[in-house]
Amino acid sequence: MIKKNKIHIGFFALTFIVMLSSCSSSSDSPGKEYMPDMYRSPAIEAYVDYGEIQGRENTEVKARISARQTPKYTIPYYGVNKKEVELMLPNKRKAGMTWRESHGLYGWDLDTESGYENARLDTINPLTMTAQNAKSILKEGERLYEAMCTHCHGEKGDGNGTMIQSGAYGDLGVVPAYKNLDTLSEGKIFYSIYYGKGYMGAHGSLLDKKEIWTLVHYVRQFQREGYGNFEEKDESDSKTTDSK
Numbered sequence: 001m002i003k004k005n006k007i008h009i010g011f012f013a014l015t016f017i018v019m020l021s022s023c024s025s026s027s028d029s030p031g032k033e034y035m036p037d038m039y040r041s042p043a044i045e046a047y048v049d050y051g052e053i054q055g056r057e058n059t060e061v062k063a064r065i066s067a068r069q070t071p072k073y074t075i076p077y078y079g080v081n082k083k084e085v086e087l088m089l090p091n092k093r094k095a096g097m098t099w100r101e102s103h104g105l106y107g108w109d110l111d112t113e114s115g116y117e118n119a120r121l122d123t124i125n126p127l128t129m130t131a132q133n134a135k136s137i138l139k140e141g142e143r144l145y146e147a148m149c150t151h152c153h154g155e156k157g158d159g160n161g162t163m164i165q166s167g168a169y170g171d172l173g174v175v176p177a178y179k180n181l182d183t184l185s186e187g188k189i190f191y192s193i194y195y196g197k198g199y200m201g202a203h204g205s206l207l208d209k210k211e212i213w214t215l216v217h218y219v220r221q222f223q224r225e226g227y228g229n230f231e232e233k234d235e236s237d238s239k240t241t242d243s244k
C-alpha cells in the first residue's frame with residue numbers, strides 16, 4: 001500500500017517538474033514548444049515561386065507555381081447548356097514549347113510549333129453578338145478589361161495604361177494600340193490573351209474561355225467604329241472579314 005502511494009507521488013512530482021521546466025521567465029516567451037511545426041505551419045501562398053528564398057536556390061521547384069493545374073483531361077462542369085459547354089471545351093490550339101518558360105505554362109498541353117499562325121482560322125468568335133446580348137457582352141467586357149488589362153493597355157486601348165504612364169512597366173517595349181492591330185483575326189486575339197504574347201502574360205488560367213471571347217469583343221470595339229452598336233444598323237457588326 002505504502003509502496004503504491006510512493007509511486008503515485010513520484011509520478012505527480014515528475015509531471016510537475018516536466019511542466020515547470022517548459023516555463024520561461026520571460027512573459028513574452030511561450031516557453032518550451034514540443035511541436036513548433038504544428039503551432040506555426042509555414043504559410044504557403046499559391047502562385048509564388050518558392051525556388052529562391054533569400055538567396056537560397058532550390059532548382060527542383062524553381063520557376064514553378066505552387067498551385068497546380070487539375071489532372072490532365074479533367075473536364076470542368078459548365079452546366080447543361082450545350083452551347084455554353086461547347087464554348088468551354090479545351091482549346092484546340094496549343095501554345096508553342098517556348099511559351100512554357102516565358103509565360104509560365106507549366107503542365108499545359110504544348111506543341112512543338114506555335115498555333116498562333118493557325119489561330120487565324122478561328123476567325124469566328126463562338127460567343128456570337130446579337131442585338132439582344134451586345135450591351136451585356138460589352139458591359140461584362142469592360143468590367144474584365146478594367147480589372148485585368150487597363151493598367152497596360154489603357155482605358156482607351158491606346159497602349160498607354162497607368163503602368164506605362166508611371167514608368168512601372170519599365171523599358172520592356174511598347175504596348176500596342178489596338179487600333180493599329182485592326183486586321184488581327186479574332187482567333188489570334190483569343191490566342192494571345194489565352195497564352196500571352198511577348199511581355200504580356202498568359203491569361204488562360206485567370207479567365208475562362210467565355211470571358212476571353214467576351215474580351216475579344218471588347219478589344220474589337222476599340223478597333224472598329226460602331227462595333228456592337230445595333231441601334232442604327234440591323235446587321236451584325238461582329239461578322240468580320242479577317243485577313244491577317
Ligand code: HEC
Nearest residue numbers: 148149152174175176188189192193197198199200203215
Ligand atoms: C503586362 C502588361 C499587359 C497586360 C496586363 C495585358 N497586356 Fe495585352 N499586350 C501587352 C503587350 C506588351 C503586347 C504586345 C505583345 C507583342 O506583340 O509582343 C500585348 C498585346 C495584346 C494584343 C495583341 C495580340 C497580338 O496577337 O498581336 C491583344 C489583343 C491584347 N494584348 C489584349 C489584352 C487583354 C484583353 C488583356 C487583359 C486580359 C491584356 N492584353 C493584358 C501587354 C499587356
